Amino acid sequence: MKTTIYYFSGTGNSLKVAQDLTKKLGNTELIPITKVIKEYGEILFSSDRIGIVYPVYIWGMSPIVSKFIKKISKTNKVKYCFAVATNHTQVAGSLLILANRLHSRGLKLSAGFSVIMPNSYTLSQKQHSIDNLKPLFAASEKRLNEISLLIENEDECKIERGSLKQRIINTGFIYHSVSLIFPWLDMRFSTDNNCISCGLCEEICPVQNIVLKNGSPVWLHKCEQCFRCINLCPKQSIQYKNKTTGKWRYKNPSIKLDDLINK
Ligand SMILES: Cc1cc2nc3c(=O)[nH]c(=O)nc-3n(C[C@H](O)[C@H](O)[C@H](O)COP(=O)(O)O)c2cc1C
Structure with missing residues (x-):
């Protein structure tokens, strides 16, 4: 079955995850969300299986991902919709918000996966070398093998989320306030x-x-x-x-x- 993956990425983590999934799933088209925003009016899907890969920013998502969802036509009929949120250990309620927004476009998020990647948030950046990030990349590669099998089987999976505190304070309060500005x-x-x-x-x-x-x-x-x-x-x-x-x-x-x- 053909899959289309839409992605947004700042420093390349989400792009790498999207590229890896594209290879593992086969017969997959990879489309940057930036292109969709610039070139498409309403989004009509041409695949039965749709994926969204994006980074968690401030326990939520960047405005372009929300804009992308708003452009999805309500007439789409999709068999399986999944999302992967790359993050540095605090996915919080990001995937739940995504699921709600997709629901408002008539789409059910069947699986929402969190994939841990290196931190792109320079403010809290520790001194690293690419070499000491290798175990993290190996772990994410292993995780993507598991995720791609779940996607191939079109499994209904629990949408991954952080602790209640993260969901209420970080996403519910901080992200929702900050998203206005x-x-x-x-x-x-x-x-x-x-x-x-x-x-x-x-x-x-x-x-x-x-x-x-x-x-x-x-x-x-x-x-x-x-x-x-x-x-x-x-x-x-x-x-x-x-x-x-x-x-x-x-x-x-x-x-x-x-x-x-x-x-
Ligand atoms: C402004 C900003 C905010 C971030 N907020 C979070 C966060 O709330 N939780 C988290 O786990 N990681 C956070 N991160 C880290 C990114 O989610 C992570 O590094 C991601 O893989 C970056 O993907 P990208 O290279 O595709 O942009 C943040 C990064 C930036 C730049």
Whole structure:
């Protein structure tokens, strides 16, 4: 059976997971959510099996994933719908919100999986090397083998969630409050003196939220909080307030820069 996977990714973790699932499932089309938002009006599915792969941000999801769901036509008839939320140990109530939003489009989320990946949240980043992340990548690979079997069998699975406290406080209270100002959180971004005006941040922003003015990036307040600009700046000169100076930057090592541009 043909599968279509829609994905959004900041630093490549969710893209890597989506690519791996595509290979494991076979006969699968992989579509960036950014492309759907730019090019499609209403979304009509051409597969019976639909997957959504996205990262957990602030115990919820970035606005583009919500916008994508709102564009799904209510006339779609889907046999099996699954989602994978990549996160760094706190999926909280993110997949439950996704399930509710899909329900409002007439779709049932049959399975919602949490996959632990390295942290892209630079503020709480520990000093790593790609080498010491290898056990984490091995664990996620093993998990994806299990997940792909469940998807192939079209199993109905419990939607994965964090503790009650995480769901109520982190998702219910913090995410829901912050989601009102999500696009404006880029007001906390700036560059330090190391900026060389290379323009890479402008080129790689998935939603064209950055323009270079007089050689410096300016954020346009339609931010997805993916932290791609912070993590990929070649001079590590993009900072979140003064909280990221000297902190380790991350990009999924299996994903090339080209795979992220315009996606
Ligand atoms: C702004 C921001 C907020 C995040 N919030 C959470 C969170 O609430 N829970 C969690 O487990 N991980 C959180 N993370 C970590 C990401 O979910 C995780 O690293 C994910 O795999 C990133 O995927 P991507 O590379 O496809 O963007 C956050 C990362 C960022 C940049």
